[in-house]
Amino acid sequence: MTMDSWTRKLARIYGFYTIGFVVTVIVLWILEIAGLDPKYIGYTYLFGTIALYATIGIISRTQVVSEYYVAGRKVPAVFNGMATASDWMSAASFISMAGALYLQGYNGLAFIMGWTGGYVLLAVLVAPFLRKFGQYTIPDFLDARYGGKLPRTIGILSAIIVSTAYLIAQVTGVGIITSRFLGLEFNVGVFVGLAGILVCSFLGGMRAVTWTQVAQYIILIIAYMIPVIAISYKQTGVPIPQLMYGQALQTIEKRKAELKDDPKEIEVREIYKKRAEDLKQKIAGLPDSWSAGKAELEQKLNSLAADDPERANVEKALKEYPKSPEEAKEKWTAQMKSSESASKPPISYVQTPTDAKGLANFLILTFILMVGTAGLPHILMRFYTTPTVKEARSSAAWALFFIFLLYFTAPAYAAFARSEILTNIVGLAYTNLPAWATKWATVGLIKITDINGDGIIQFAEISIQADAVVLSTPEIAGLPYVIAGLIAAGGLAAALSTADGLLITISNAISHDLYYKMINPNVTPAFRVKLGKSLLLVVALIGAYIATFKLAIIVELVGWAFSLAAATFFPAVVFGIWDKRMNKAGAVSGMFVGLGLTLFYLIGSRFYGLDWFGIKTISSGFFGLIGNVVVSLVVSRLTPPPDEKLQEFVDHLRYPKGAIGAGSEE
Amino acid sequence: MIDKQTLEGYWRETRKNMIIILVIWFVAAYVTAFFGSSLNKIVIGGFPLAYYMGAQGAITIFVILNFYNSWYQNKLDQKYGVAEE
Numbered sequence: 001m002t003m004d005s006w007t008r009k010l011a012r013i014y015g016f017y018t019i020g021f022v023v024t025v026i027v028l029w030i031l032e033i034a035g036l037d038p039k040y041i042g043y044t045y046l047f048g049t050i051a052l053y054a055t056i057g058i059i060s061r062t063q064v065v066s067e068y069y070v071a072g073r074k075v076p077a078v079f080n081g082m083a084t085a086s087d088w089m090s091a092a093s094f095i096s097m098a099g100a101l102y103l104q105g106y107n108g109l110a111f112i113m114g115w116t117g118g119y120v121l122l123a124v125l126v127a128p129f130l131r132k133f134g135q136y137t138i139p140d141f142l143d144a145r146y147g148g149k150l151p152r153t154i155g156i157l158s159a160i161i162v163s164t165a166y167l168i169a170q171v172t173g174v175g176i177i178t179s180r181f182l183g184l185e186f187n188v189g190v191f192v193g194l195a196g197i198l199v200c201s202f203l204g205g206m207r208a209v210t211w212t213q214v215a216q217y218i219i220l221i222i223a224y225m226i227p228v229i230a231i232s233y234k235q236t237g238v239p240i241p242q243l244m245y246g247q248a249l250q251t252i253e254k255r256k257a258e259l260k261d262d263p264k265e266i267e268v269r270e271i272y273k274k275r276a277e278d279l280k281q282k283i284a285g286l287p288d289s290w291s292a293g294k295a296e297l298e299q300k301l302n303s304l305a306a307d308d309p310e311r312a313n314v315e316k317a318l319k320e321y322p323k324s325p326e327e328a329k330e331k332w333t334a335q336m337k338s339s340e341s342a343s344k345p346p347i348s349y350v351q352t353p354t355d356a357k358g359l360a361n362f363l364i365l366t367f368i369l370m371v372g373t374a375g376l377p378h379i380l381m382r383f384y385t386t387p388t389v390k391e392a393r394s395s396a397a398w399a400l401f402f403i404f405l406l407y408f409t410a411p412a413y414a415a416f417a418r419s420e421i422l423t424n425i426v427g428l429a430y431t432n433l434p435a436w437a438t439k440w441a442t443v444g445l446i447k448i449t450d451i452n453g454d455g456i457i458q459f460a461e462i463s464i465q466a467d468a469v470v471l472s473t474p475e476i477a478g479l480p481y482v483i484a485g486l487i488a489a490g491g492l493a494a495a496l497s498t499a500d501g502l503l504i505t506i507s508n509a510i511s512h513d514l515y516y517k518m519i520n521p522n523v524t525p526a527f528r529v530k531l532g533k534s535l536l537l538v539v540a541l542i543g544a545y546i547a548t549f550k551l552a553i554i555v556e557l558v559g560w561a562f563s564l565a566a567a568t569f570f571p572a573v574v575f576g577i578w579d580k581r582m583n584k585a586g587a588v589s590g591m592f593v594g595l596g597l598t599l600f601y602l603i604g605s606r607f608y609g610l611d612w613f614g615i616k617t618i619s620s621g622f623f624g625l626i627g628n629v630v631v632s633l634v635v636s637r638l639t640p641p642p643d644e645k646l647q648e649f650v651d652h653l654r655y656p657k658g659a660i661g662a663g664s665e666e
Numbered sequence: 667m668i669d670k671q672t673l674e675g676y677w678r679e680t681r682k683n684m685i686i687i688l689v690i691w692f693v694a695a696y697v698t699a700f701f702g703s704s705l706n707k708i709v710i711g712g713f714p715l716a717y718y719m720g721a722q723g724a725i726t727i728f729v730i731l732n733f734y735n736s737w738y739q740n741k742l743d744q745k746y747g748v749a750e751e
Contacts, residue, residue, distance in 0.1 A: 101721075106702070109720035113695050116725045120691045123732045124684050128739070242722070246712025350717040352702025363696055370695075388750050390740055397732035404729050411721035578681075654677055655668060655748035 003387065007076040014079075018218050024048070025222075029482040038481040042182050045489040046192075049219065053212045053496065054199035060211050061203035065525045068205035068532060069136040069508060070384045075210055077391040081398025083210045084382045086217035086494065087501035088115075088373075088403060090166075091173030092558060094220060094494035097407075099466030101414035105349040108414070110362055112407050114369025116400060121374040121570075123396035127383040129577045129653045131392035136384060137505075138377045138569060139513040145576040146584040147646065149518060154591045158568040159377040159509045163502045164543070165557035165564075166378075170499035171197075171547040172554050174492065180443060180471075181488040187548045193496065194544045201500045202536055205529070209500045210385060216493035217402060223490025224406055224470075231416045231477040241412035248415040252349045255422040259459050260345045267452045268460040272343035279336035287325035294321055342460055349418065357614045368621045372562030375570030378498075378505040389656035417469045420476055426459045433457075436475035440468055503543075507535040559618040560602055567594035567624025571632055579636075580650050586636025590628040598624030668748055676746040683738055687731050694719070694727040 028041050062068055075083065093115065101108035133141055139155030174193030179186045200212040232241035235248065259265050282289045301314045322328035353359040373379065382399075386392045425437070430450055440446040445468035451461050470491075474483040511532040516523055523531075547554070568591050575582040575590075601620040604610030615622060641647075652658070698705060702716035709715070743749035 106717055106720060109717070113699075113720060113724050116728050117691060117695050120687065120728050120731050123735055124687050243711075246710075248712075249714070249717070250712045350706060350714045352699060352706065352716050354703065359700070359702075363699060366695060366699070390736075390743070390750060393736040393739055397729070397736045400729050400732050404725055407725055408722055651673060654680070655673060655746070656743055656750045657668065657748040 003074075003076065006074065007078070010076065010079055014214060014218065017215060018222075021219060021222070025482060025486060028485075029480060032480055032482050038485070039182075041482055041485045042488065045485045046178065046182060046492065049489050049492065050192075050196040050199065052215065053196060056212045056215055057200045057203050057208040060208035062205065062207050063526060063529050065528060067207045068529045069512065071205075071207040071210045073134075073385055074387050075385045075395075077386060077394040078398050079214050080210070080382060080386050080391070080395040081400075082217040082402050083213035083385075084379065084395065084399035085402035086213045086220060086497040087209075087382060088379060088399070088498070089220065089406060089494050090170055090498035090558075091177070091491055091495040092169070093406065094224065095173070095177075095470050095491050096466045098410045098413035098417070099464075099469035101411055102418050102464070102469045103466055105347065106352050107358075107362060109411075110365045110369065112410065114366045115373060116403060116407055117366070117370040118373025119396060119400040119403070121370060122379070122383075123393060123400070125574050125578065126374060126380065127396045128389045128393045128656070130380060130383050130573075131386055131389050132653050132656060134384065136381075137508050137513055138380050138573065139509065140517075141576065142572060142587070143517070145646070145649065146572075146587045147642075148584060150588050151572070151584060151591075152513060152517065154568070154588065154595070155572075156509045156513045158564065158591070158595060159513075160506055162376065162561045162564050162568075163378060163505045163509075164539075166376075166561045167499060167502040167506065167539075167543045168546050169554050169558045170495050170502065171543050172550070173495040174499065175547060176467075177488055177491045177495065181485065186550070190544050190547050193492070193499075194540055196492070196496050197499045197503060198537065198540055200496065201504055202533055205532065206385065206504055209497075209504055212500070213497045216497040220490040220493040220497075221402070221405055223486045223493075224409065226486065227470075227474040227477060227479060227483055228409055228413050228416065230479055230483075231420070231473055232412065234477050235416055235419065241416065242408055245412040245415040248412075248419040249350060251419040252415065252422060255419075255426075256346050256348060259422075259426070262458075264452065264454060264456065265345075265458050265460055268458045269343045269345065271451050272339045272460065276336050276339040276343055279332050279339065283329060283332050283336065286329055290322065290325045290328045293328075294318075297321060338463075342463070346459065349415075361614070361616055361619065364615060364619045364622050368566050368619050368625070369562055371566035371570050371625060372564075372621060375565035375568070375573070376561070377509075377565070377569065378501040380569070380573070381505060381508075382501075413473060414469060417473060417476065421462065421464075422459065425462065426457055428457045430455050430457060436472050439475070440472050445471065499543075503536055503540055506539050507532050510539075511535050556606070556617070560620070563598050563602060563619065563621025563624065564595065566621040567598040567628055571625065571628045575632055575636075577650070577653055580647055581636060581641055582632065583636045583639055583642045585639040586632040586634075589635045590632030593631045594624040594628030596624075597627045672746050672748070676742065676748055679742055680739065683735065683742070687735055690727065690731060694724040698724065 028036075028044060032038065032041060064072070066072055097108075097111055100111060130141065133144065135141065135144070138159060139152045142155040143149070143152040145151075171190060171193060174196070175186050175190035178184050178189030178192055182189070184192065201209050228241045229239045232244050233239040236244040238244050282293070297314060297318045301311065301318060304311050304314065322331050353362050383392045383395065386395050425434075433448065437446055437448060441448065445465045447463040448457060449461055450457075452458070471484075471487060474487060511528060515531060516528055571594065572587045572591050575587060598621050601610060601612065601623050602617060605615075605617045605620065612623065698716060698719040705716035705719070706714040710718070740749070
């Protein structure tokens with residue numbers, strides 16, 4: 001089959017699929033009007049979409065090495081773009097990003113620019129050349145370019161660290177979505193999600209993952225657009241949110257100015273200020289204040305009669321009381337910080353950081369997210385799957401375009417939600433709280449408490465978690481449950497597709513890079529695929545098991561992955577293509593320094609108060625990246641240049657014509 | 667095998683294209699953020715300019731850059747006869 005007719009066939013299949021999906025949503029909507037219990041709509045979305053992914057997974061099953069690792073290298077640019085986009089956009093992009101914009105205003109835009117700008121680096125500096133190289137993994141490239149097992153080993157190590165951190169966060173995301181929308185137990189949700197992940201990747205490897213990711217992209221983009229179009233129509237009368245949220249921005253700034261001097265708002269802020277000061281004293285008085293607080297609660301419990309209804313409250317407070325002075329310090333510090341920030345008048349939503357430190361952190365975070373994006377192994381790997389170098393270039397452009405569709409819309413989500421809260425919720429009597437606020441309050445995403453006891457909602461009394469913005473928008477806009485369920489299906493698609501890409505990266509790093517390339521090169525192709533599949537299962541189970549502990553650090557780990565990728569892979573890959581003089585000694589020492597320095601600052605600043613120039617933990621990769629680049633350049637210039645064969649190899653990488661010899665062996 | 671001279675010419679132009687694109691990339695993301703407080707005084711259609719650049723402007727430019735890069739490099743492949751058969 002020629003490329004064109006293959007592309008047309010794919011377009012037809014996914015076209016029908018999209019229509020089928022839209023029709024299903026409409027049918028569910030009609031059923032909802034007819035009185036179907038929303039619970040079943042939720043189940044239909046969850047099990048319906050997972051069954052769909054499973055079907056694609058089964059159709060795409062394969063035993064062939066090149067199919068399993070790189071989808072047979074016949075994914076046309078547009079489709080590889082879609083697959084990369086959903087591989088890339090995780091639960092964090094889908095659910096949390098708009099919320100981060102809502103909460104942080106301009107500062108949140110670091111994520112919008114950072115998570116897209118990396119694709120420019122990728123398209124210009126990396127993607128086409130990797131495709132020309134044309135093997136299977138990034139450690140393959142490091143090995144071929146720098147020669148020897150050491151570069152490969154560091155590559156494997158970094159790929160596993162980076163992807164595992166990211167994977168656990170995705171599995172956690174799946175658990176949260178399924179538990180929130182279906183009322184499943186979190187741990188059950190994790191394992192239902194795990195099934196969803198495995199049905200895509202287990203039978204068909206990269207081939208199955210690619211075609212399900214395309215299907216997942218279509219669901220997630222539809223799910224993201226509908227609610228925000230509806231809310232734009234509701235607030236402005238025009239259903240084009242991306243153009244209309246300028247009005248919302250103006251409302252936000254106007255209300256902010258009004259609230260700054262509102263006496264009731266000031267009253268609430270003063271209460272928060274006092275709370276923060278009390279907590280500060282308690283923290284200073286540790287560990288005595290901890291034991292005193294505990295003794296006080298215990299005494300209170302003992303003084304109450306056995307049938308006193310107050311007992312339950314005190315028992316609960318005692319149960320939630322920090323278990324140790326160390327825990328108390330962590331908990332109270334967090335509470336103190338949130339009270340402190342609630343005690344300040346709302347900042348401008350559109351203002352860029354005014355102090356030098358804030359601006360530096362914004363710029364550096366944006367930069368690290370960009371470089372990290374261009375260095376993430378599960379994204380880099382996708383460019384091996386296109387048929388040609390030309391298609392790899394165009395696929396990088398399409399990938400960014402499909403990501404852009406969602407990112408271009410996220411600021412509108414945030415602005416509409418914020419103006420809705422500021423105009424329609426603030427000033428309301430507590431007795432008139434809309435149903436959605438109550439609903440999301442019960443799961444802890446929205447907290448509205450009458451701090452000053454006047455019965456009216458003040459802005460300072462509202463505390464919203466980042467995830468609530470996207471999740472509650474359908475209800476804020478007064479849409480039927482069928483749309484709220486659609487959001488869950490979209491979030492699930494986002495998390496599952498990313499998890500699949502990561503899982504396959506990790507299992508390839510072990511089965512292909514470690515076992516086949518370093519331990520036993522004589523193994524048969526069939527066995528390699530089998531080993532890959534078994535590892536997939538094991539890694540997925542480990543990931544899910546860790547996710548069930550619900551460690552607080554997991555959300556932060558995703559940010560760490562960017563720093564690590566930026567400081568290890570990116571320089572080694574880019575130098576490998578653009579700097580002929582770069583040699584093994586340079587690249588290896590650079591990666592070591594990059595990895596070490598980044599880990600040092602990540603852990604030091606997060607847990608031990610390390611602080612270099614006020615750079616935040618999430619941007620730790622900045623130091624590692626600089627260290628890597630400097631050390632690579634210096635060491636490579638002090639040691640002999642790579643031999644003629646390697647220099648020739650680099651020449652070959654640089655132009656599309658002719659095969660490099662690798663990648664066509666099976 | 668492609669002769670050294672052709673390859674050098676091809677690579678020189680590729681590198682020039684890379685630098686041009688990354689300069690635009692840098693200006694779109696970082697220079698606009700750096701001068702944000704002055705740019706924000708310009709408001710178009712309700713959007714303060716620096717906020718708009720961060721939220722939608724820069725990423726629109728990124729998308730255009732990537733398509734331009736793809737188009738330009740393909741043209742370059744033809745010019746130097748190094749395109750895939």
